[in-house]
Amino acid sequence: MKLVDYFSLAFDGVKERKGRSIGAVIGIVIAVVALALALGIGEAFRAMFYETLRRAFGPDIIYVMPTEHLTESDILIMSSLPNVEHVIPIVGQGVLLKAGTFERSVMVYGIRAEYLKFIMGVEDLEEAIEEGSPDLVGLNILVGEYLSYNYLTKTKLIEIGQQVILQGVDRTTIAVVTGILKASSGPGVAFINTGSSVFMDIDTFFSLFRRDMTYDLAIVKVKDVNRVEETIEIIKAYVPQAEVFSLKFALEQFGIFMNSVQIFLGAVSGIGLFITGLWIFDTMTINVVQRTREIGVMKALGFKKRQIMFLFLAEALVITIIGVAIGAVVVLGLAQVVGIPMFGALIKPKITPFILLLVTLTPIATNIVATLAPAYRAAKLDPVEALRYE
Amino acid sequence: MSSIINVVNVTKVYKMGEAEVWALKGVSLEVADREFIAIVGPSGSGKSTLLYVIGGLIRPTSGKVYINGVDITTMNDDKLSEFRHENIGFVFQMYHLIPRMTALKNVMLPLKLRGLSGREARRRALEALKLVGLEHRANHRPTQLSGGEQQRVAIARAIVTEPKIILADEPTGNVDRKSALQIMDLFTRLNRELGVTIVMVTHNLELVRYCRKAARLLDGRIVRIYTSSEYRKLAEDMTRGV
Numbered sequence A: 001m002k003l004v005d006y007f008s009l010a011f012d013g014v015k016e017r018k019g020r021s022i023g024a025v026i027g028i029v030i031a032v033v034a035l036a037l038a039l040g041i042g043e044a045f046r047a048m049f050y051e052t053l054r055r056a057f058g059p060d061i062i063y064v065m066p067t068e069h070l071t072e073s074d075i076l077i078m079s080s081l082p083n084v085e086h087v088i089p090i091v092g093q094g095v096l097l098k099a100g101t102f103e104r105s106v107m108v109y110g111i112r113a114e115y116l117k118f119i120m121g122v123e124d125l126e127e128a129i130e131e132g133s134p135d136l137v138g139l140n141i142l143v144g145e146y147l148s149y150n151y152l153t154k155t156k157l158i159e160i161g162q163q164v165i166l167q168g169v170d171r172t173t174i175a176v177v178t179g180i181l182k183a184s185s186g187p188g189v190a191f192i193n194t195g196s197s198v199f200m201d202i203d204t205f206f207s208l209f210r211r212d213m214t215y216d217l218a219i220v221k222v223k224d225v226n227r228v229e230e231t232i233e234i235i236k237a238y239v240p241q242a243e244v245f246s247l248k249f250a251l252e253q254f255g256i257f258m259n260s261v262q263i264f265l266g267a268v269s270g271i272g273l274f275i276t277g278l279w280i281f282d283t284m285t286i287n288v289v290q291r292t293r294e295i296g297v298m299k300a301l302g303f304k305k306r307q308i309m310f311l312f313l314a315e316a317l318v319i320t321i322i323g324v325a326i327g328a329v330v331v332l333g334l335a336q337v338v339g340i341p342m343f344g345a346l347i348k349p350k351i352t353p354f355i356l357l358l359v360t361l362t363p364i365a366t367n368i369v370a371t372l373a374p375a376y377r378a379a380k381l382d383p384v385e386a387l388r389y390e
Numbered sequence B: 001m002s003s004i005i006n007v008v009n010v011t012k013v014y015k016m017g018e019a020e021v022w023a024l025k026g027v028s029l030e031v032a033d034r035e036f037i038a039i040v041g042p043s044g045s046g047k048s049t050l051l052y053v054i055g056g057l058i059r060p061t062s063g064k065v066y067i068n069g070v071d072i073t074t075m076n077d078d079k080l081s082e083f084r085h086e087n088i089g090f091v092f093q094m095y096h097l098i099p100r101m102t103a104l105k106n107v108m109l110p111l112k113l114r115g116l117s118g119r120e121a122r123r124r125a126l127e128a129l130k131l132v133g134l135e136h137r138a139n140h141r142p143t144q145l146s147g148g149e150q151q152r153v154a155i156a157r158a159i160v161t162e163p164k165i166i167l168a169d170e171p172t173g174n175v176d177r178k179s180a181l182q183i184m185d186l187f188t189r190l191n192r193e194l195g196v197t198i199v200m201v202t203h204n205l206e207l208v209r210y211c212r213k214a215a216r217l218l219d220g221r222i223v224r225i226y227t228s229s230e231y232r233k234l235a236e237d238m239t240r241g242v
């Protein structure tokens, strides 16, 4: 028998049981859409975080995160190591910023003025200044643009030269706003959100908030990118009390994490596929029972076992392919409109060709497997008993 | 005349758990080419079993069945399917048309199985429907047809592959008398004009006179084969049950 004839016969069968077939198709559509969106969201997160990581870690940057104290002498040692261009120490603390009636919890970072341009990703710090001057000495502070301006009400919250209060856990101080910093798009180097943070001179920071003069983080910029791994090993030897890692490491770790997140998301939404598989199994089993006499007739007409089996498989395939096709269209449509708001952006599911292939082939495979048993049952029916079946 | 069907000492035992039912107890029957023969006998005497053994739908417990000189009892399932498709047209009491398909599609089904193109299958199916006088019902579904019409569609389906043999199991058992006679006329034409060998199981002695011979089964055995001149005797024997 010709392949088209199998499918045309199968299609007649699908049409005959419209209600059940439509139910199965809807189930498949939902399962396909759920799986594709879950994986697509995972994929979008992965892409976004990769991008963030890439921005936070240039290829020439090594992060040194202390597990114990990281002191000035550690910084000096690292600065003198081979292939190290410079070492940027960073300290930060959460405080309550009060400017008139405006109050906001913010991070205040202590940093040397000459290194701030590096955090901001500019050649000259002037480029990163929205307003005022980058004069980071004494009690002068620079504040991010999101703190200085309310974009909703379009009102200024903080003026240049204004005195503001920084209220720490055990220390409160007055500081003077000397400049407004532009926001870098998304979290930048060291994951510092420049648009909504406060920067002050590191010595002032130490005397106000960190009497023991230890650092939270050091960023090492290397001269030769190709020797990053080697430099990491040397730093580890000299600064054993710190985690030392690079972009490659971070991406690897993140990749492992995202893989398990996606497998988890896939498994949870894959339950839908399992349920549609059961539904197809059920539908096809009922189908075989209802068509017992018909199967007897077909056998009398000369249909072979495998031809009967293929007829039922074709029927499951017709239902599945209709469901998968509708599902794929719905997925591609929804991917344009739905999204999860995060970090001020809308994260839209990223439907890669791999995801599309996976969510189309998996239901087809699942439903073929689900149909094998009932189809086999049909194939091995005794023709005469089938013809007598009431 | 050569024999197209040769049944040699066939037994059929149905096993139902411990119990055994001997449906055929050593049946031998030769049917000549172009023959039109009836199988008669009381209910449970083994008529259907014999018919399906001849058609390769039931494997005998012992004995041989030769069709056109070929032993079909040693064939595997696939070979038997092919054999049925090429040589046999079945007609059942309950018509067994596929309800979701039109008359035309039902008749086209064996040709589709054969791999014929849609156009060719359609042409030949329409021809077969014309032969049974139902070409104007081609696009009706079985539920839109009378019992007699459904059975004629089933006959069209049986002859569309031009089989040498038609095996009919009480083909008139579910239709009114007028339709039954119409069906018998049709069988007679198929037999005379197309040379189809027909084996027909029936209860109805009125219909036996269309056949040239009648084999009478009793309790799993053929007790006698009657020629058309002996039908009065057949009627007597049947009523006496000997």
Ligand SMILES: Nc1ncnc2c1ncn2[C@@H]1O[C@H](COP(=O)(O)OP(=O)(O)OP(=O)(O)O)[C@@H](O)[C@H]1O
Residues within 6 Å of the ligand: A385, B014, B015, B016, B021, B022, B023, B041, B042, B043, B044, B045, B046, B047, B048, B049, B050
């Ligand atoms: N699948 C089966 N399992 C067990 N016994 C069976 C089976 N098929 C038929 N029989 C028995 O075999 C015997 C012959 O059955 P068969 O159907 O051949 O008779 P029949 O002459 O066609 O009867 P009827 O005129 O009622 O159709 C009967 O006793 C029947 O009960």
Ligand SMILES: [Mg+2]
Residues within 6 Å of the ligand: B047, B048, B049, B169
């Ligand atoms: Mg019977």
